[in-house]
Amino acid sequence: MKQIIKQLKKSKRVAIIAHISPDPDCLSSMTALSCILKQFKKEVSMFVDTDSKRGIISFYNLPKGYDGDINPNDYDTIVTVDLPSVRQTGKHYAVISNFENVISIDHHASRDLPAKYAYVDANKSSCSEIIFDLAVAMRAKITPQIANYIFAGIIGDTNCFQNDNTNENTFRVAMECLKHGADKNNIVFIFQKHQTYEEIALRKYGYDNMKIKKQVAYVAFTKKIFEECGVDDSPTFVNEMLNTADNKIAFMVKQKDKNTYTVSLRSKEGYNVARVAEKFGGGGHKQASGFAFTGALIKNIDLIYKECLNEINQQDAN
């Protein structure tokens, strides 16, 4: 942490990069860190490779150009937040991999992103939780805006303090955020209770089309379905698919392009979906993981289903 702070203090022009399919944690980490660095008179730009304009991204009021390209000559330091893998850098991969001074701040245990300096703490619920400790260590002023961002990131990655990653430190940082002016009710409303009718339409499609076979639940959303419902993404639906007494593993497939799809997996404790994702070139946490594939949808769903069932059968046999 000390070395990261030393490097950040030395920097003058900083680009902060979040991951593709941005979630509250990466957007919160990025925006909170930007506020912190600006207190130290740094020039800061933020970047995330996304087409999404609707949904949570609008909460952050990102300055213009966030979805553009990075000119590496404009910066002396690049900071990646909540970004474990090269695949999740999107179009910024070439810039990051050729840049000398990359700092990574992250909470994912398995990582393949190259960085000169990395601060990784897999015991933290969220990258936002780490950014809070960084702010304190840098003696930054925790403004209500920073407190709001950090609180929102924690709410996102813990699913409102419900996920297994929620621990004592998570509650400590959340408490500090409230002390420093985070608007709890508003954040919980925006991030947990703010469904649009379009999102409800997608959710309805999800429930209508979800298959459950031998305690594995799965569903696929094609681009056509997203367009028909009028939404860009459905990041949390896969969590709901596990909110039943009996489902042990759930996965959700989303079409990105003609033949490319991303897969999000979730499991109940005792079942390891990181192991399933790794078989398809992905990774993540035991209870939450993901990967991408190119090819035929039905055939791949069948392969993924079989691996999930295999994981359940192996664990249940032990």
Ligand SMILES: [Mn+2]
């Ligand atoms: Mn995260």
